[in-house]
Amino acid sequence: MRAALKWLFFSLAGLSGLLLGALFAGHGVWLGSIAAVLGVALYSLAWSLHSNLLASVSFLFGTGLAGLAVWMDQPAWLALVALCFNLAGWNCFTFIHRMQKHTQDVLEPWIIRRYLLRLGGLTLAGFLMGAAALVIRVDLSFAGVILLAAVVFAGLVVGVRYLVVGAGERAPQGPGPAQAEQSTRENETARGHSSN
């Protein structure tokens, strides 16, 4: 199962690089093609060094190339596919890396199967939404655009804040658990005094 994941990761990273390379090569930007190959090489290096950091750099590099391709008016749907592969490849790498930290073999195959299904589903959803956005044209008034942008921006800010701080989690008010325990004890003592 792990071997299959490994091949999936390399396939995704390779396909992403191939698409980006083809995008640039199709328009004679050979430097872009070389950069795409370099991105795949970075992924391979990250694999051999077991480095999450390097894999993230590779992901950002590939994403930047996809953005650059779109900026240079290359076909957006190809860049979208490349980005989807890149996203899936990066996620696959971090999942494998997490698994590799654990030498035990209790991770049931169904967990991996479920992960693969979700990854596939999400990647497909991302592509379909992007494709739909490419195909469907909506005319909005200026106020509508502003409103939409505000909602999107606010949603993103709150969503990211929610993800970084956590759902319902409070930042600790005291310096540590020992002090927290002490303050609980003090509160209980104070409550005891007040009840008396």
Next chain:
Amino acid sequence: MKERWLVRELFSLEAWRRLALSFQHRLLRGRSLLGGRWQVLILSVVVYAFILVGLRYFKGDLLVLALAAAVFLASAVLQYPPKPQVSAARRLSAQRVVEGSDIRVEVELYNQGERLSLVEIEDHLSEGMDVVDGDSKHLLSLKPGQGYILKYTLRARRGVYRFSHLDIRAHDPLGLISNSVQVEAEADLWVLPKTTSLAGLHLCPRQTIGTAGYVPARVGGPGVSFYGVRGYQTGDEMRWINWKASQRRPGEIYTNEFEQERAANVGIILDLRQATHFVVNGHSLFEYAVTAAASLAETLLAEGNRVGLMLYGQYLDWTYPGYGKLQRERILQALARAHVGESYILNHLKYMPTRLFAARSQLILVSPLVKDDVDYLVWLRARGYAVLLVSPNPVAFELAAQKSADDDLILAGRLAHLERELLVQKLQRAGVQVLDWDVRQPLDQIIRAYGRVLRQATAGVWQ
């Protein structure tokens, strides 16, 4: 309702303050700033970058790319992992083991909260512990009410260890974000030093105690070694009569007398001073000293002696003298805790509280020996203590660790050897028994080899 929450969260200063405090708290605890949320941050950066650049330069296609990445972000928001509510109970195969033994650890976990579709469980191991079988980190899935036993085998260096908690990190199904808690599962582990039997250890204190043992007491009575001749007393056995002496003086009968063997008061002193601490290629000479002290204590207690232990160096730890297995355990536990360190007060042996040792008893100092100690050891000898110095040889230890020896190194080694030999000779002349121990050889072999020399030295002291 949700919109109101969104607006409140966005414009609430308190919410942003909580975010800043969370970062500060993570930094103070030496943890990663984002914990298990770095993937989300990277995705957010990508999404923001595409949106901002797309809006700024009117590139709608960049917004399309942002959309694909935003789907992953939305997935993390929708499938945010619950805070793990897991109880844990730890079992160890033994709470006290000898160094080098395997310890089986089992942590029983029970999920009391929601379903954890991907959860990472990591047991915190102290420095000095090595997992030899299994893994202290597991990745699994836990249903509500489901239990799991984390099993592994470890080996630890000498010391006292405390298992405190496990880190439990619940991930979303794609592993983009995690929610972690620490679950307490406490246990103590004592890893005692290894010991070897030291047959042939010959002690000669001036004073012994009343109980029977193996130390010659310089008092006539039942024993094995010939001690002298005295006049016959009623009750003496016929086979003890010295016929040759009796013939010389007709009318009188003489009986052979034997030397009594009794137990002795022994104080073992382990040197913990930083100045005597030598570490070469990760191997510490101090560990050999600890093993020697433990072996000496075990052997002497097994022979019925009254043994106390003093740890002298960074701190002063005194195990009051006693007998038997309980005392052995106390001493081994004190040795398990022993560590070297710097102290401005106890940096010289002259500050040692010698009044804790019984007068004219046997003292055994386990120390690599530094120049300043010689006078103090001579002074101890003059005070009537029988002093045995068990000295792991630091010069031989360091030279043995050198892979290639050039002429300068050989010369330096010879000079260091000579200097040490002079110190040893000075001590021996003062009646201090010195066991110069090259740690490449087992201590019991060295003691057997030195046994004859020690007995001769003892004889010299008695005269």
